[in-house]
Amino acid sequence: MAKDAKPAEEGAEVAPKKSKKLLIIILAVVLVVVLAGGGAAFMLLKKGDHEEGDEEVAEETAKPKKKDKKKDAHAAPVFVNLDPFTVNLVPETGDQYLQVILSLELEDAAADPQLKALTPKIRNNITLLLSSKKASELLPKEGKEKLAEALKEEINSVIEPPKKNKKGETTPSEGPVKAVLFTSFIIQ
The missing domain is CATH 3.30.479.30 (Band 7 domain)
Known part of the structure; x- marks a missing residue:
């Protein structure tokens, strides 16, 4: 019986090791997806800010102010x-x-x-x-x-x-x- 109990205990130990590995793999996949989504959102927001800044520069270039004319003297x-x-x-x-x-x-x-x-x-x-x-x-x-x-x-x-x-x-x-x-x- 003692021999029978050991294999049962070994099977019990093997099952938690497999579930820990599976849990780590799932967490790693979730982490990669979250980081990829965050990186994509950052790039899109950064690109949007650049476009708005370009429009402001274009407006300033199109209509120079009188103060700018004095500086350009x-x-x-x-x-x-x-x-x-x-x-x-x-x-x-x-x-x-x-x-x-x-x-x-x-x-x-x-x-x-x-x-x-x-x-x-x-x-x-x-x-x-x-x-x-x-x-x-x-x-x-x-x-x-x-x-x-x-x-x-x-x-x-x-x-x-x-x-x-x-x-x-x-x-x-x-x-x-x-x-x-x-x-x-x-x-x-």
């Missing part, structure tokens, strides 16, 4: 060269013409595509403005400075048309052109 200027203009001036002492080459100083490079898209209208308005001048108006330095300011206002009004307020008055809007520079100015 030390940035390198952006210049756009226009093709030469040759126009007849208003006659005073016979036929006279003006040949001028302009460079435009822009606030930032983002305005360049818009400027290029509106080039035909800008060239038309500049030609009309230049051909309405007399040589005697343009010869002194002050005349050239007034012309440069008038050209700047004309170009900015094409790019960003003036808006009307509630009273019906037009308020000029500041456009992307900071200055009009003459690279060549010939009157004959």
Whole structure:
């Protein structure tokens, strides 16, 4: 009987060892599944935060604030060269013409595509403005400075048309052109 009791006890000992191994395997599988789910959730949330951050950066880039413009004052200027203009001036002492080459100083490079898209209208308005001048108006330095300011206002009004307020008055809007520079100015 003693021999019979030992095998029964051995069988009892073997059964708990198997159930411990099975329990450890089940816990390991559950742990792996939980860790994998947690890792996937972390990656998805991290990816979602990155996308939101990218949208905020895109919004900030699309609409720069005036404060940012002051900070960018030390940035390198952006210049756009226009093709030469040759126009007849208003006659005073016979036929006279003006040949001028302009460079435009822009606030930032983002305005360049818009400027290029509106080039035909800008060239038309500049030609009309230049051909309405007399040589005697343009010869002194002050005349050239007034012309440069008038050209700047004309170009900015094409790019960003003036808006009307509630009273019906037009308020000029500041456009992307900071200055009009003459690279060549010939009157004959």
